[in-house]
Amino acid sequence: MKRHLLAILALAPASAAFADAGAAQAAVPSPLDLRAAIGYALEHNYAILQAREAIRLQEGVVIQVSSQAIPNLGALGEWARNEASISSIYPPATSLWTVQLKATQTLYAGGGVQSAIKGAKLTRDAAALDLQTVIDTALLDVRTKFYNVVLARDKIRVEEENVKLYEHQLEDTKNQFESGSVSNFEVLRAKVFLANAQPNLITARNTYRIAIEQLRQSLGTPGLAVFPEVVGDLNSEPAEFDASAAVASAHEHRPELRRLDKLESAAAESVKTARSTFYPNLQAFGNYQWDGFTFANPAYGSPNVNGWTFGLQSSWSIFDGRLTEGKVRQAKSQLEQARLSKAAEELEVDLEVRQALSSLQESGELVTASRQTVEQAAEALRLAEARYHAGSATQLDVLTTQVAFTQSKTDQLTANYNYLVALANVRKSIGLSDALVVP
Numbered sequence: 001m002k003r004h005l006l007a008i009l010a011l012a013p014a015s016a017a018f019a020d021a022g023a024a025q026a027a028v029p030s031p032l033d034l035r036a037a038i039g040y041a042l043e044h045n046y047a048i049l050q051a052r053e054a055i056r057l058q059e060g061v062v063i064q065v066s067s068q069a070i071p072n073l074g075a076l077g078e079w080a081r082n083e084a085s086i087s088s089i090y091p092p093a094t095s096l097w098t099v100q101l102k103a104t105q106t107l108y109a110g111g112g113v114q115s116a117i118k119g120a121k122l123t124r125d126a127a128a129l130d131l132q133t134v135i136d137t138a139l140l141d142v143r144t145k146f147y148n149v150v151l152a153r154d155k156i157r158v159e160e161e162n163v164k165l166y167e168h169q170l171e172d173t174k175n176q177f178e179s180g181s182v183s184n185f186e187v188l189r190a191k192v193f194l195a196n197a198q199p200n201l202i203t204a205r206n207t208y209r210i211a212i213e214q215l216r217q218s219l220g221t222p223g224l225a226v227f228p229e230v231v232g233d234l235n236s237e238p239a240e241f242d243a244s245a246a247v248a249s250a251h252e253h254r255p256e257l258r259r260l261d262k263l264e265s266a267a268a269e270s271v272k273t274a275r276s277t278f279y280p281n282l283q284a285f286g287n288y289q290w291d292g293f294t295f296a297n298p299a300y301g302s303p304n305v306n307g308w309t310f311g312l313q314s315s316w317s318i319f320d321g322r323l324t325e326g327k328v329r330q331a332k333s334q335l336e337q338a339r340l341s342k343a344a345e346e347l348e349v350d351l352e353v354r355q356a357l358s359s360l361q362e363s364g365e366l367v368t369a370s371r372q373t374v375e376q377a378a379e380a381l382r383l384a385e386a387r388y389h390a391g392s393a394t395q396l397d398v399l400t401t402q403v404a405f406t407q408s409k410t411d412q413l414t415a416n417y418n419y420l421v422a423l424a425n426v427r428k429s430i431g432l433s434d435a436l437v438v439p
Contacts, residue, residue: 253431
């Protein structure tokens with residue numbers, strides 16, 4: 001999982017590129033295939049960019065918490081002027097200044113510093129796994145939207161072919177009408193079928209335009225840019241998954257479960273951090289100080305003194321009104337909630353895997369059935385046209401068979417689309433990242 005996550009992060013642009021999410025986007029590859037679409041989304045999808053920023057935020061938290069374990073150095077300066085009558089020193093001074101440079105190092109804090117650092121690092125690791133979840137979800141959306149575009153494009157081709165068939169049928173019917181073999185009614189009926197085919201073509205083209213815009217949004221590319229040609233098809237090789245192996249793979253690789261593991265460990269460290277205030281805090285310190293005075297009597301001059309001190313300082317809250325006890329109980333409750341969340345997520349993942357496998361099985365069966373239907377419908381149309389020209393079938397038989405043939409091709413495209421989407425959902429459900437496996 002770590003290697004996979006590093007591979008995903010390696011595809012990310014440099015941190016400087018994240019700082020300005022509104023900067024001009026790179027051009028979308030042209031022509032655009034599925035691999036190029038996923039690669040582009042990894043660098044420009046806004047959900048992915050926000051998740052990466054969450055990791056940077058957690059890195060800042062780790063640095064902040066780690067500061068308690070290393071020496072702290074500070075400087076303090078003060079200057080004051082006063083009446084000689086209220087001087088706090090003798091001989092009376094009218095002004096004084098002091099500069100102090102002090103370093104402190106925590107030696108013992110009841111284990112709270114170490115547990116806080118471990119907890120922050122575990123939370124950062126959880127954010128990295130959350131990034132992988134966001135990437136998997138975003139790329140599944142990209143893949144689905146890409147298939148939407150291909151489906152809409154292929155449906156346009158089917159409808160265009162359908163219109164051409166009706167145009168050919170109308171032309172053939174007109175020729176037969178001129179020869180006196182059919183009546184004007186057949187010509188009128190052919191015109192009606194042709195006219196009825198036009199709305200489907202118009203709708204298919206509109207669906208394609210909408211699919212392009214949805215893919216553009218999923219990729220994270222500006223709407224003003226000219227979108228390139230999308231290349232690809234809805235064909236795929238059958239895939240088989242063992243249910244038990246799929247569930248085991250999901251438990252091992254799903255970033256959601258690994259993230260909850262990290263958060264549970266972080267919650268356990270929070271209990272230690274809360275309990276640490278039961279114990280005393282011990283620090284070592286050292287400082288160097290410069291002091292200067294201006295005495296009211298000029299005869300004393302304006303002396304300066306300086307020197308260093310070092311030592312140990314400790315504090316121990318012997319009784320804090322049960323404040324620490326309350327924090328410990330709260331931390332233990334959060335730990336238990338983390339454990340329950342993990343158990344609930346495991347059940348959710350199991351259900352998701354089984355549902356995805358069931359949908360894949362259904363889609364595969366529909367693909368097989370639709371392929372056979374197209375073959376049968378094509379043969380039926382061929383026979384209907386042959387019988388029509390031989391005079392043993394009516395024009396209505398041909399037109400009805402043509403409608404069935406067009407519907408069967410549309411159903412086949414939809415079945416192929418549903419199978420590819422179901423396959424992508426299975427891959428995501430078992431923890432197979434789309435960023436690493438692109439056909």
